Every structure is written in structure tokens, then in C-alpha cells.
Amino acid sequence: MSSISIGDLSNAFLQQKRSVALREDLFRLSEELSSGRVADVRDILAGNHSYLTGLERSLEVLGGYSVANSEAEYLTAAMQLSLEQIQNISGDLAVDLLLAGGGPIAAVAGNPSDNARVQLIGIVNSINDDIAGRSLFAGTATDRPPLPDADVLIDTLRTVVTGLTSPTDIIAAAEAWFASPAGYDAVIYSGSNTALAPFNLSQTEQVSLDVKANDDAIKGSLMYTALAGLVDDPALALNVPQQSDMLRLLGENLQSNQDRITRLRAKIGFVEERVELISARNEAEETSLEFARNSLLAADPFETATELENVQFYLQSLYTVTARNSQLNLV
Numbered sequence: 001m002s003s004i005s006i007g008d009l010s011n012a013f014l015q016q017k018r019s020v021a022l023r024e025d026l027f028r029l030s031e032e033l034s035s036g037r038v039a040d041v042r043d044i045l046a047g048n049h050s051y052l053t054g055l056e057r058s059l060e061v062l063g064g065y066s067v068a069n070s071e072a073e074y075l076t077a078a079m080q081l082s083l084e085q086i087q088n089i090s091g092d093l094a095v096d097l098l099l100a101g102g103g104p105i106a107a108v109a110g111n112p113s114d115n116a117r118v119q120l121i122g123i124v125n126s127i128n129d130d131i132a133g134r135s136l137f138a139g140t141a142t143d144r145p146p147l148p149d150a151d152v153l154i155d156t157l158r159t160v161v162t163g164l165t166s167p168t169d170i171i172a173a174a175e176a177w178f179a180s181p182a183g184y185d186a187v188i189y190s191g192s193n194t195a196l197a198p199f200n201l202s203q204t205e206q207v208s209l210d211v212k213a214n215d216d217a218i219k220g221s222l223m224y225t226a227l228a229g230l231v232d233d234p235a236l237a238l239n240v241p242q243q244s245d246m247l248r249l250l251g252e253n254l255q256s257n258q259d260r261i262t263r264l265r266a267k268i269g270f271v272e273e274r275v276e277l278i279s280a281r282n283e284a285e286e287t288s289l290e291f292a293r294n295s296l297l298a299a300d301p302f303e304t305a306t307e308l309e310n311v312q313f314y315l316q317s318l319y320t321v322t323a324r325n326s327q328l329n330l331v
Helices: 008-035 041-045 050-100 104-108 112-127 150-161 167-179 216-229 240-297 301-326
Strands: none
Touching: 050 112, 050 216, 050 240, 112 150, 112 216, 150 167, 150 216, 167 216, 167 240, 216 240
């Protein structure tokens, strides 16, 4: 009976080929076991990549929306913080002005005008706040602060009310100047009149943040605080009873303006709530898509571990046989 033998060189090549194949399987199974995903995606999908492509595209889109959600969250939170500071400063100042307006002695005791000028600096700084170099209340002009220094506002307002002799006339002139397009908006406000573009937070929803430093609530805080800083100014030449009367009126107006600040903060709070809800919905959708993708590409850990153990056994056996063959001699 005839037999077919394999030469030594051919046998070495066959063993080397088998060793390479086992090592490749060992590497592939180790990677699958550590990552939890199959290494050969084409084999799993059987050439149909459309479903997986759709899942990955949706995840990429949601990733982009996640960036927009984070940006909107940071911006609204920073706006709320700045408006909270403005409301706290103007609220405390309103109480101080009402106390200072209680009589001639109170009007000159404690230097209420000096205190108002200091508080005005705090309000202006809060309005000029930025986040990551992006101005909060300047509309689309995010590269610059919307207001100059507090001293500029004081000096400008002084020229508007100089020559007026009664507190009511001074306040009325200031209110008219702040309301006029040729007044505060043209002279003091250096931001843009165009609101920021809406934030696209999903394929169907977007939010807008149209809050600028020329909003009536913000202008009210600036105006009454700046006027309080001018009460004892020599250019106005108010006597002590007039100063007392004006401080009382400004305190009342600042308190009334608190309601407008509250409504402005509520407007931003509504946007914050929508951003939070949309963000949560996007995260839920992203989790669902990731689960679907993982289910499609996931490697069974028990099956993979069993195959890996078998491959290790075969590879060790091959090495053992090779080692024994190398010790054979002619005898």
C-alpha cells in the first residue's frame, strides 16, 4: 500500500502557518474579550452596513447637540448669576436709599451718594461679565463688554440732568434719556442690537436668549443707582431737603425695578428648564442608540472566553509537538 509523505521543509511551513493562524485568533479573541466588541464587523453585519451607519450617524448628531446643550447651560447659568448679583446690589441699595431719605439728617449721614457710586461699579461689572471670553449681555457682539466704566455713565448722566432744580424733574429727564434711542442705547450701550442666534438643541427644538444690557430692567438698575450717585453732586446744587426727597424717590423706584429684574430672571429660568429637559431627552436617546449598537456589535464574553481557552490549548499543543520534533534524531 503506497503512502504519501511530507518533507521536512513542507512540514515546517505547515506548522508555521498553523502557528500564525492560532496567534491571530488569540489576538482577536483577546481584543474581543477586553473590549466587549467583535473584531470582525463585516462578518457580523454580513455586508449590510446601513443599520450600523445610521446608528453611528445619529450618535454623532446627538454629540453635536450635546455641545450646544452644554453651551446653553453655561450661558444661562452665568446670566442668572450676574442678574442675581445685580438684584442683590440694587435691592440692598434701595433699602439704604429709603433710610437715607427719611429726613435731612439721614440724607447726609453715611454718605449715601458715595455708597451708590460704589454699588454702581458692582452693577456695571456684573453686566460686563463674560464666560470663556464671551460677553453675556452684548448680543452678537460677544467680543466686547456692553458698557463702559461706571464713571463714564455718571459723567454722561450729569450732563443730561444739570440745570434741573427738582428731584422729580431730574428723574423724569433721566428716564426720558434712558428710554430714547439717541440716549443710553446710542451713547452708553456698545453691544449689538441683534440677539444671539437660537441654540439648536435637537432636530426639532431650539431656544433663544434675547437678554442684553439695553433691557429695561437692567437700564432701570443702572439709571436709579447712577442718579443716587449724583444726589450730592455740586452740578445739581440740590439742598439737603431736596437730596432727602430724591433719595427716597430713587429708593422707591429701585424697589419697583426689582420686579422687572425678577421677570427677566424668570425668562432665563424658563430657558434653563427647557435646556435641561431637552438635554435629558437627548441623553436618553443617546443611551438607547448606544445600547442598540452594542447589542449589534457585542461579543459574548462566555463564548469568547471558551474559544480563547481552546486556542491557547491548541497553541500550547503545537509548541509542544514542535519542540519534540526538533529533538528527533536519525536513530
